[in-house]
Amino acid sequence: MNTLQQCLKRMHLILCSLKSKKIQRVVLSGCLSLSMLLLPVQAETAAEPDLHGAWVGTLQVGSSQLRLRFNISREQDQQYSATMDSIDQGASGIPVSRVSVKQQHIELEIQAAQAVYLGEYQQASEQIQGKWQQGGQAFDLILSRQQQQERKPQDPVKPYPYIEEQISFNNAAAGIQLAGTLTRPANTLHPVPAVVLISGSGPQDRDQQLLGHRPFLVMADYLTRQGFAVLRFDDRGIGKSGGTFFQATSLDFASDVGAAVRYLQQRTEVRADQIGLIGHSEGGLIAPVVAQQQAGVSFLVLLAAPGVTGAEVSANQFERMLVAQGLTETTVRHATTIYTNMNKLAARPEAPTAAELKAYYQTQWQALPEEIKQQLLPLGGGALSAERLAELQNAWFRYFQQHDPYMWLSKTTLPTLVLYGSKDRQLDAEINLTAIEHALQAAKNNQYKLLRLPGLNHLFQEANTGRWDEYANIKQTLSPTLLSNLADWLLQVTSSNASEHR
Known part of the structure; x- marks a missing residue:
């Protein structure tokens, strides 16, 4: 079950963790509703670049890093298609719902992650320079063409017997x-x-x-x-x-x-x-x-x-994440209680509305001692993030809790x-x-x-x-x-x- 996303310091992570990772899972759900960031257009009209291949870049979020790879392909005169891998989270093959290439301008929309990447191809450096947008935030992301990956020692070699x-x-x-x-x-x-x-x-x-x-x-x-x-x-x-x-x-x-x-x-x-x-x-x-x-x-x-x-697995993994952040035992206990209660609400037979989830979260948050709030605020506490809300409404996550x-x-x-x-x-x-x-x-x-x-x-x-x-x-x-x-x-x-x- 799924990839523990403790690699990012904030609780609402760059990719929405809809499965307690295996848990090893990065499940991404929802629909994109982001305003597009218009990047500068090159002064000269250049030929459309050949983007076929793997493109890799690193998101920098505070002191944490997350590597992403876009696998872009096109057959003859067909339109481009792509998938995305979240390398450090162990998730691969995430569908890219829309690939748009207009001269040097590239747009990669990942509806499942409620995210979009907007970039400009730089011919001199053979890179794509742009922004990863998700959850109302934008992060610099430079993609470079990846050379063929080194074969792992245990990969079998053809011809097979x-x-x-x-x-x-x-x-x-x-x-x-x-x-x-x-x-x-x-x-x-x-x-x-x-x-x-x-x-x-x-x-x-x-x-x-x-x-x-x-x-x-x-x-x-x-x-x-x-x-x-x-x-x-x-x-x-x-x-x-x-x-x-x-x-x-x-x-x-x-x-x-x-x-x-x-x-x-x-x-x-x-x-x-x-x-x-x-x-x-x-x-x-x-x-x-x-x-x-x-x-x-x-x-x-x-x-x-x-x-x-599944409820116990999720709670155990969440608690370990908080302990790894160096939080006090009391703070971990309070935060885990809220997390578990939210999951219980999500798991009920009739799916709760976004309004119900937000209201229930605020009720619990307001009941916390002030010193606990101060410890959790830097980690994204105080509001139910879009990513966490999507997780609580995701069918896989709701079933897993039960x-x-x-x-x-x-x-x-x-x-x-x-x-x-x-x-x-x-x-x-x-x-x-x-x-x-x-x-x-x-x-x-x-x-x-x-x-x-x-x-x-x-x-x-x-x-x-x-x-x-x-x-x-x-x-x-x-x-x-x-x-x-x-x-x-x-x-x-x-x-x-x-x-x-x-």
């Missing part, structure tokens, strides 16, 4: 088509076990690409070499998948995964009685839901999955592997492992295994502190310890299942 197919399948209930990649062993005489990879929160492509890493590509490669068919796919509304990502809930994503299972069941190369799910972070929350709703799921792997309610993994895990009797990194700083390993085990015991599940892997962070990289701000500087994509434990368990489970069905 297995078959790779670009596939698509339908989710008839949602009326959408999803696109993905299926890898499977070559030259096999019999059908093989298969797994579906389920990404964490935030807009994710099939490789779960973030910070230059492609963990699902690495995992799929490793498992396919071990004899498994592996299906990974773009989230709805991302990459080549149809549908709309924003405002979709975890239940919607579970519906997509169910469609992926049904697709595999129709493949003659796959053993229909040996199809499992591997979910990371929010994906680990989704997997038990799919197992209850979709017939034919044989086993589960939960990687850094939440075991407690979601209780116990409801699904306590009915799970399938073979289940639960893995956590001991240095996970986004979800507490001890709290969540304990909760997951409690739920599996309630289900009288005698086929589960829980492991806490030493030294690994939320992304299952070998880490020093486990903090999110280390992610980008770690060259390792996935720890060999994770991969070997995963493959060993899968081989054992599928081998046992195969023996039982002989």
Whole structure:
């Protein structure tokens, strides 16, 4: 679940954090309603620049920095299209709703973030100089063309010793088509076990690409070499998948995964009685839901999955953010109480109006002691920001506050592997492992295994502190310890299942 946005000092961050990040999620929602900033027009009319490629820049907000990358493309004489990556927040593939290029003037509108970038292409420096506008504020942002990214050490190199197919399948209930990649062993005489990879929160492509890493590509490669068919796919509304990502809930994503299972069941190369799910972070929350709703799921792997309610996850992450800011225990307690109360109001069955949310916030704010207010004002306290208001009205966030993994895990009797990194700083390993085990015991599940892997962070990289701000500087994509434990368990489970069905 989602990317902790504690990288910015203010609580209303540059990108609206609509999923408690995984939580690893930057969910952006809403519609753009910003007045355009008119930048100076060059005196001479110049030819329209070729903007195809990746453009990277850094937003400076006080003492904090946030790197953004725009991936701009155009096929032949077609109009430009683009996606945006928030590099330090681990969010990729965020749709750019409008790309306008008029001579040297560039406009990039991101409706989901309620933001717009307005810039001028500088031919001499081959840069785009402009302003990022969001929430009534404007920040300088200079974009430079990014050279091809350095390959990560664990990225597989073609030709692969297995078959790779670009596939698509339908989710008839949602009326959408999803696109993905299926890898499977070559030259096999019999059908093989298969797994579906389920990404964490935030807009994710099939490789779960973030910070230059492609963990699902690495995992799929490793498992396919071990004899498994592996299906990974773009989230709805991302990459080549149809549908709309924003405002979709975890239940919607579970519906997509169910469609992926049904697709595999129709493949003659796959053993229909040996199809499992591997979910990371929010994906680990989704997997038990799919197992209850979709017939034919044989086993589960939960990687850094939440075991407690979404409301508790959000509160814990918010409290950690405040502690990291150096606030006193009393101030943290007061601020977390307001945050939690606002989330409770948002989670009620009937969505509250913006007026109700603002009024409720002010009631709580005015009741705070004056010394507490003074500590919170520099962090954005005193008013409900547009970003926080959008979060409270977002369908995903509202559902997440209500979601209780116990409801699904306590009915799970399938073979289940639960893995956590001991240095996970986004979800507490001890709290969540304990909760997951409690739920599996309630289900009288005698086929589960829980492991806490030493030294690994939320992304299952070998880490020093486990903090999110280390992610980008770690060259390792996935720890060999994770991969070997995963493959060993899968081989054992599928081998046992195969023996039982002989």
